Amino acid sequence: MEAVARALAAIKARDGAINAFTAVLERRARATAARARRGPLAGVPFAVKNLFDVKGLATLAGSKINRELPPATRDAPLIARLEAAGAVLVGTLNMDEYAYGFSTENSHYGATRNPHNLEHVAGGSSGGSAAAIAAGMVPLTLGSDTNGSIRVPASFCGVWGLKPTFGRLSREGVFPFVNSLDHVGPLADSVELLARAYDAMQDGKRVAGQRGLKGLRLARAVGYFEDNAEPQVVERVREACHSLGVRKTVEIPEAERGRGAAFIITAAEGGQLHLPNLRTRAGDFEPLTVERLMAGALMPAAWYLQAQRVRRWYYRRVKRLFESVDVILAPATPRPAQRIGQDTIIVRNREILARPNAGLLTQPISCIGLPVICAPVGKVDGLPVGMQIIAAPWREDLCFRVARALAPRAAQAVAPTVSF
Amino acid sequence: MDIDEKYVIEAARQAGLELGQERLRAVLGNLQRIARLAQVVLEVELKAEDELGPEWKP
Numbered sequence: 001m002e003a004v005a006r007a008l009a010a011i012k013a014r015d016g017a018i019n020a021f022t023a024v025l026e027r028r029a030r031a032t033a034a035r036a037r038r039g040p041l042a043g044v045p046f047a048v049k050n051l052f053d054v055k056g057l058a059t060l061a062g063s064k065i066n067r068e069l070p071p072a073t074r075d076a077p078l079i080a081r082l083e084a085a086g087a088v089l090v091g092t093l094n095m096d097e098y099a100y101g102f103s104t105e106n107s108h109y110g111a112t113r114n115p116h117n118l119e120h121v122a123g124g125s126s127g128g129s130a131a132a133i134a135a136g137m138v139p140l141t142l143g144s145d146t147n148g149s150i151r152v153p154a155s156f157c158g159v160w161g162l163k164p165t166f167g168r169l170s171r172e173g174v175f176p177f178v179n180s181l182d183h184v185g186p187l188a189d190s191v192e193l194l195a196r197a198y199d200a201m202q203d204g205k206r207v208a209g210q211r212g213l214k215g216l217r218l219a220r221a222v223g224y225f226e227d228n229a230e231p232q233v234v235e236r237v238r239e240a241c242h243s244l245g246v247r248k249t250v251e252i253p254e255a256e257r258g259r260g261a262a263f264i265i266t267a268a269e270g271g272q273l274h275l276p277n278l279r280t281r282a283g284d285f286e287p288l289t290v291e292r293l294m295a296g297a298l299m300p301a302a303w304y305l306q307a308q309r310v311r312r313w314y315y316r317r318v319k320r321l322f323e324s325v326d327v328i329l330a331p332a333t334p335r336p337a338q339r340i341g342q343d344t345i346i347v348r349n350r351e352i353l354a355r356p357n358a359g360l361l362t363q364p365i366s367c368i369g370l371p372v373i374c375a376p377v378g379k380v381d382g383l384p385v386g387m388q389i390i391a392a393p394w395r396e397d398l399c400f401r402v403a404r405a406l407a408p409r410a411a412q413a414v415a416p417t418v419s420f
Numbered sequence: 421m422d423i424d425e426k427y428v429i430e431a432a433r434q435a436g437l438e439l440g441q442e443r444l445r446a447v448l449g450n451l452q453r454i455a456r457l458a459q460v461v462l463e464v465e466l467k468a469e470d471e472l473g474p475e476w477k478p
Contacts (some may be wrong), residue, residue, distance in 0.1 A: 038446060059474070123450075213439050252438075257459075257460050257464060260457040260458070260460040260461045261461050263454065263457050264454060264457060264458055264461060267454055275435065278437060279436045279437055279438075282437075282438070282443075287444065291443060291445060291446040291447050291450050293449050294432075294437060294439070294447045294453040295450035296454070297434060297435055297437065298431040298435060298437070298451060299451065299454060300421060300445065302421075302423075302462075303454070303458040303461070303462070305472075306458075306461055306462055306464075306466075307458075308472055309460050309466050309470045309472060310461050310464050310466070310470075312468045312472065313464060313466060342435075355454055356453075371429060394428050
């Protein structure tokens with residue numbers, strides 16, 4: 001009860017500056033907390049990206065259009081699982097419209113601000129999910145990740161995020177974006193809480209308590225993953241790898257083509273999903289993405305089919321890599337968070353669009369559904385950056401073993417700098 | 421495949437999308453960006469094992 005009351009007070013005091021929440025469920029949270037809470041998450045307050053069904057609320061998915069939907073008649077199963085483990089839902093969180101974005105600059109609900117510097121974006125599309133944790137309002141949230149939407153905001157806000165293996169956690173009661181690529185997962189303020197929350201939602205091998213690097217073959221990704229990140233970001237990742245004793249390097253083959261395939265599949269499926277509304281009410285969409293959705297809807301079918309086949313081709317190549325390594329470590333984002341409203345960024349002296357390119361390093365991984373934890377590894381220009389801890393399909397346990405070894409270092413690396 | 425204004429106008433007509441002049445330019449810009457990525461994907465030479473559907477062998 002005490003932790004929930006503290007969370008509600010923190011939201012009241014801080015969310016005016018951050019804009020992470022789109023609904024605060026005070027009455028529900030107090031009623032749930034008043035009942036005796038038992039389980040591994042007893043009394044832990046949490047919030048969910050507003051594309052999860054919450055009984056009594058329309059599932060906004062960051063849009064204006066979805067306000068017209070009838071309220072959900074029940075909670076998404078993952079919310080029910082967290083509550084069965086003792087956690088208490090306190091609210092819903094801001095996101096890019098229909099999860100198509102990496103910045104949570106939402107024209108309908110306002111931009112979510114980065115708690116480390118309020119002039120900068122929180123990342124997206126699960127921006128509210130990462131910012132709410134970084135601002136100390138709740139320790140645990142749920143997000144979704146199609147191309148990096150858990151890992152990009154986790155990196156930008158300096159929190160922990162898990163994108164599990166494709167298909168590991170149920171998407172029932174979650175508003176879709178790209179059926180071929182959508183994942184859901186938790187974000188948290190510590191590895192321990194991330195593990196307990198994940199265990200409460202999954203049916204596989206328990207990860208809570210898994211520790212130790214003995215016998216693990218670790219390697220740092222070079223090539224594409226260094227060429228598309230600023231040198232200071234690469235340096236933070238190298239330092240983290242050094243602390244783990246990682247000496248080996250590895251090149252993930254054909255990462256650029258994997259990223260291309262993910263981009264095409266996303267555009268085509270996203271465009272098709274929203275085509276009926278794009279025909280009749282385009283003016284009600286987010287101005288930053290409506291033309292991207294339309295372009296996706298008009299794409300030649302040959303591109304989409306080739307992208308799906310290349311995805312399979314790419315998966316087979318990357319899978320072979322895991323015969324010689326167990327875990328691969330790579331930067332999560334090319335740079336730290338850009339300023340709100342900033343259209344372009346510089347990466348390795350190239351000026352590129354900020355919003356579509358924040359996922360340059362995450363898309364090649366989610367394209368083939370590998371499990372990844374995004375760990376905070378330090379700051380660049382006063383803003384956090386993260387590292388991806390990547391394993392073979394269904395080996396989330398290995399990601400957690402490495403994350404645990406990094407945890408003490410990570411806590412120091414990204415201490416918040418803003419006081420409220 | 422060349423993605424130009426003519427392609428966008430015809431594809432939008434077939435899909436039932438109304439594009440004003442300004443939106444037409446923006447959609448074209450987005451499609452051309454996707455086309456550049458598609459190029460990288462289209463040049464991959466695939467084999468039968470990369471087929472998506474199930475293989476039927478009599």
